[in-house]
Amino acid sequence: AQTVTQSQPEMSVQEAETVTLSCTYDTSESDYYLFWYKQPPSRQMILVIRQEAYKQQNATENRFSVNFQKAAKSFSLKISDSQLGDAAMYFCAYRSIISNFGNEKLTFGTGTRLTIIP
């Protein structure tokens, strides 16, 4: 079974600065998807970024980028130019690439609470 570990329960960063959230995972599969979701105080889960394991290029979405190290099974999220609206709980998640019934579910980490300091 796959596991996802987020070792930082809480992080804080000054507004406009850069912060990196860590995520490691364990799997025996060679192809899979990795995701970062954010959950602000409204509790709506919002997709931040997604990475396909077979792609060597790190995914980027505006101020959000990942450092995907497949051999190390590491998938960190970098937030540049942090804004007050980035304050949220961030969850790393893993999904098998196989689309058979039962393999589509996500395995979540325990989350990292990010605080933005004005």
Added chain:
Amino acid sequence: GAVVSQHPSRVICKSGTSVKIECRSLDFQATTMFWYRQFPKQSLMLMATSNEGSKATYEQGVEKDKFLINHASLTLSTLTVTSAHPEDSSFYICSALPRDTQYFGPGTRLTVL
């Protein structure tokens, strides 16, 4: 695109009553939907996977007779909490899978008195 709605957003009920929560995919068809439960300051816990036209698959430890799931169409899945008790009070979240990525509804806060 990929918008998922949930209704109601909040519900308060008396112990022993049943509560139905709806999850709708608004701009896509979803053969697969998921139901999660989230306790305060914790991660999401998958309860069940719902597939259109077939029985839901429940995770270990989830009572299927208590949490009834119906996925009757490609845009609607419902979760019914039967004979609710205070310990069922929680935040319930659904998600839908248009392709490879899950998109989440805004959640339903259930309070059982």
